[in-house]
Each structure stands twice: as structure tokens, then as C-alpha cells.
Amino acid sequence: MYRIGKSIAAALALVVATAAAVAQDFPNKPITVIVPFAAGGPTDTVARLVAQSMTTYLKQQVIVENAGGAGGTIGANKVAKSKPDGYTLLLHHIGHTTAPSLYRKLPYDTINDFEPIGLVTDVPMTIISKKDFPPKDMKDLVTYVKANKDKVTYANAGIGSASHLCGMLFMTAIQTEVTTVPYKGTGPAMNDILGGTVDFMCDQTTNTTGQIKAGKVKVYAVTTPKRVPSLPDVPTMQESGLASFDVAVWHGLYAPKGTPKPVIDKLTQALQAAVKDPNVKARLAELGTEPVPVEKATPDALGKQVKAQVELWSPIIKKAGVYAD
Ligand code: ASP
Numbered sequence: 001m002y003r004i005g006k007s008i009a010a011a012l013a014l015v016v017a018t019a020a021a022v023a024q025d026f027p028n029k030p031i032t033v034i035v036p037f038a039a040g041g042p043t044d045t046v047a048r049l050v051a052q053s054m055t056t057y058l059k060q061q062v063i064v065e066n067a068g069g070a071g072g073t074i075g076a077n078k079v080a081k082s083k084p085d086g087y088t089l090l091l092h093h094i095g096h097t098t099a100p101s102l103y104r105k106l107p108y109d110t111i112n113d114f115e116p117i118g119l120v121t122d123v124p125m126t127i128i129s130k131k132d133f134p135p136k137d138m139k140d141l142v143t144y145v146k147a148n149k150d151k152v153t154y155a156n157a158g159i160g161s162a163s164h165l166c167g168m169l170f171m172t173a174i175q176t177e178v179t180t181v182p183y184k185g186t187g188p189a190m191n192d193i194l195g196g197t198v199d200f201m202c203d204q205t206t207n208t209t210g211q212i213k214a215g216k217v218k219v220y221a222v223t224t225p226k227r228v229p230s231l232p233d234v235p236t237m238q239e240s241g242l243a244s245f246d247v248a249v250w251h252g253l254y255a256p257k258g259t260p261k262p263v264i265d266k267l268t269q270a271l272q273a274a275v276k277d278p279n280v281k282a283r284l285a286e287l288g289t290e291p292v293p294v295e296k297a298t299p300d301a302l303g304k305q306v307k308a309q310v311e312l313w314s315p316i317i318k319k320a321g322v323y324a325d
Contacts (some may be wrong), residue, residue: 013107018154026086026263030061033089033253036075037157038068038185041205046251047091049283053274058266064091068184071160071324073099073106080108084115084258086267091120093251099160101317103324110310115259116302118271119292120251121284125166125223126234129200130193133214138220138240141200143213144310146176155189155201158182162249163189165313166202166223171322173242182292193217204249205231205288230288252302264299271275272297 008092031054035047044066051062067075082088099135100110127141135141145152145325156163156173163186183189186207189221194216199246208228211217221237222228225246237245253271274280275291279319284290295301 006160025190026266027058027060030063031058032063033090033091034075035064035066036068036072036095037066037161038183038187039066040187041157041185041190042123042153042187042207042249043091043093043251044185044187045206046284046315047125049280050091050120050253050271050274053277053280054270057270057273058187062270067187069158071095071099071102071158071164071182073103073160076110079254079256080113082256084260085269086257086259086263089267090114090254090256092247093123093162093249094162094247094309096163096254097306098317100310100312100315102160102322111306113257115257115264116178116299116306117253117255117264117267118145118275118297118299119302119305120253120275121289121291121298123204123206123249123251123287123289124228124247125162125202125233125247126212126228127166127170127220127221127223127237128193128198128208128212128217129204130196131194131217131218133199135218135220135279138235138237140240141220142241144175144304145178146174149164149176149178152178153199154180155186155192155198156182157185157189158181159322161186162247163201163203166247168317168320168322169245169247170202170242173245190217198321202247206284209287214259228288228323230286231232236277250305252305254302268298294321301315 033047033051037043039135046066051064052312054062067078079090102324154167156167186203212219219234222234223238272294274296
């Protein structure tokens with residue numbers, strides 16, 4: 001008995017010592033952050049800002065890789081199946097928690113296949129359209145979409161994306177379905193809005209602010225209950241008559257399940273440095289948002305958020321009756 005106890009203690013000591021050594025040495029090569037959407041879109045923008053700041057803190061390159069498709073589930077699956085060593089991370093948004101209700105079969109477990117690192121930022125969305133889309137304001141948009149539902153097209157980043165969620169809520173609210181056009185991310189969707197080949201979409205201000213300010217797209221409303229400081233003239237959906245419409249896109253940083261705790265701790269410190277970084281704050285403010293307070297850039301806060309949001313969206317999505325196979 002005593003001998004077994006001793007060897008268990010020795011083995012445990014070795015595990016602790018190895019974990020400490022891993023953490024001391026971490027990171028000793030570049031870290032890849034997978035963005036589950038196309039380059040040039042809003043999630044990509046947030047990830048690149050954060051990655052740059054984490055690079056400075058960790059003194060090691062943090063690279064962004066885009067793995068778009070299937071509403072973010074392809075990129076999430078890639079990270080779920082990656083080696084849990086802290087060198088492959090996922091920066092995903094609210095869609096991480098709507099996917100389990102939207103997909104009949106997901107190749108990964110949203111809660112149990114990931115280690116949360118921390119929340120990153122909450123980004124408002126905007127309803128925008130191609131420049132020459134006839135409706136003038138939100139009231140007009142609702143009337144126009146209802147009257148032209150067979151020809152109007154709505155762009156999104158696939159089932160499970162934030163743009164899909166926002167569009168689904170909009171269509172449910174006005175009780176009208178239109179044709180949706182899926183992209184690997186709203187970066188490429190924006191190109192088609194600018195080119196006029198698709199009519200309208202709902203997307204994060206991190207993608208739309210520049211185009212709105214340059215007058216290259218029409219904007220109808222912001223999706224948060226409060227107006228966005230960088231777009232003070234744009235009314236909210238609620239002001240425009242869509243009672244209780246409220247969507248903001250929260251983002252989180254994750255590692256694969258089983259990543260050693262000391263490594264997660266170091267990544268959390270780097271994320272916290274990023275959310276405090278004045279450059280990150282200034283750039284996000286220009287894009288209509290701000291990073292989360294440092295106490296939310298923690299595994300605990302993100303873990304709680306994921307569980308709560310999976311529960312929140314499940315009945316709403318079931319009611320909307322939307323599924324992907
Ligand atoms: N905004 C996209 C979405 O609808 C994702 C992206 O391209 O960043 O989820």
C-alpha cells in the first residue's frame with residue numbers, strides 16, 4: 001500500500017513538474033489562431049487585432065489562419081481535432097453556441113471538446129444593403145421585403161453564422177422568408193453587396209462601419225438596444241419598430257480540450273494584455289465596439305457564457321424551425 005502510494009506521489013510530482021516545464025517553455029514556436037470564416041471579414045478583423053497584441057506579449061508569432069465554411073463549424077472542428085498543446089486556437093463568435101441547435105449532427109462537442117481561454121469583445125450588428133436598394137429606412141425595408149419576397153436576396157456566412165442568426169430573427173419578426181445566399185464569411189459577402197449582386201445582409205460593425213461611412217452601402221439599423229457611438233445617426237431596430245430585437249456578436253478564444261492548464265493560463269494572460277492594449281481599444285472603437293473588461297477575458301467567464309448561450313438559443317432556434325444536416 002505504502003509503496004503504491006509513494007509511486008503514485010512520485011508520478012504526480014513528475015506530471016506537475018512536466019506541466020510546469022511545458023508552461024515555462026511555452027510558446028517556443030508560432031501559435032495559429034483559426035478563424036472559422038473567410039479572410040477580410042469581421043471575425044478575421046477582431047482575430048488579427050488580438051493576434052498582433054498577443055504576439056507582442058508572448059514574444060512569439062501569433063498567426064491567423066482562415067478556415068471558413070458551414071457557418072463556422074469547419075474551423076471549429078479543425079481546432080477540436082488539433083493537438084491540445086496551445087499552438088492551435090480558435091477565435092469564434094456567438095455562432096459557436098447556436099450551431100448545436102442548428103446542426104442535426106456536429107462532428108464535435110461544443111462544450112466538451114474545447115478549453116475556454118476568455119471572452120474577447122461584443123460587436124453590434126447592422127442591417128445594410130447594396131447602395132441602390134430601393135428602401136429608404138427600416139420601415140420601408142420591411143414593406144419592400146414583404147412585397148418582393150420572391151426576388152429579394154439576403155447574404156450570410158452559412159447556417160450557424162451570426163449573419164444567419166440575425167437574418168433568421170429578422171425574417172421571423174416580419175414573418176417573411178427570402179432567399180439566402182451563403183458565403184464562407186461576410187468578407188466575400190460584402191464584396192457582392194458592393195458589387196450589387198446580392199441585396200442585403202446583417203453583419204458586425206467591424207465589417208460594415210468603413211463601407212457605411214464611405215457611403216458605399218445603405219444602412220437601416222443597428223441590432224443592439226442602444227445606438228452605436230461610431231454610427232450615431234443610425235437608429236436601432238427597436239427604435240425602428242422591431243420590438244425587443246437585440247443581437248450582439250460576442251467572441252471567445254478557445255484551445256482544444258486537454259491543453260495543459262499552465263499553457264491556458266499563459267494564453268489567458270496574453271489575451272488579457274490584448275483586451276487592455278490601447279491600440280486594440282482604439283481600433284475597435286473606430287469599428288463600433290470595445291474589448292471586454294479584463295475580468296471577462298477568463299476561462300471561467302467564457303465557459304459560463306458558452307453554457308448559458310447554448311441554453312438561450314436552443315428554444316429560439318427550435319421555434320424558428322431552422323436546421324442544417
Ligand atoms: N460576420 C460573419 C458571420 O456572419 C462571420 C465573418 O465573416 O466574420 O458570422
